[in-house]
Amino acid sequence: MKVKKILFIEDEEIFIELFGDRLKRDGFELTFARNGTWGIEEAMVEDFTLYIMDMMMPAMGGEEMLTKLKNNDKTKNVPTIVLSA
Numbered sequence: 174m175k176v177k178k179i180l181f182i183e184d185e186e187i188f189i190e191l192f193g194d195r196l197k198r199d200g201f202e203l204t205f206a207r208n209g210t211w212g213i214e215e216a217m218v219e220d221f222t223l224y225i226m227d228m229m230m231p232a233m234g235g236e237e238m239l240t241k242l243k244n245n246d247k248t249k250n251v252p253t254i255v256l257s258a
Contacts, residue, residue: 178202178219182212182226182238188256192225209233213241216248224253 179201183189193203204219206212210232216224224242228235235255242248 177222178204179223179225180204180206180212180215180219180221182206182209182224182230183256184208184227184230188227207231209235209238212238216242216251217245221251224248224251226253226255228255228257 177200179196181189181193181196181203183192183205184207189205193205196203204215204221206215209226209230212224212226212230213233226235226238230238235257239253239255242251242253
């Protein structure tokens with residue numbers, strides 16, 4: 174069975190720990206990006222099965238990240254979960 178790889182774009186440590194630990198326990202491979210710019214860079218070099226992202230991020234906000242991901246042939250079909258407080 175292929176390991177599911179998740180790109181988790183989040184700047185708040187509490188959410189990284191809360192969701193990240195649970196997802197790792199459930200067998201997912203996680204890559205973390207602490208701001209929107211780093212998240213987009215990771216998405217362009219790796220293949221992920223899911224993106225989880227915060228809308229309020231430093232360096233690049235969620236709307237801009239979503240636009241870049243959905244307008245790129247490599248990333249446009251990857252499902253995305255958006256978090257917002």
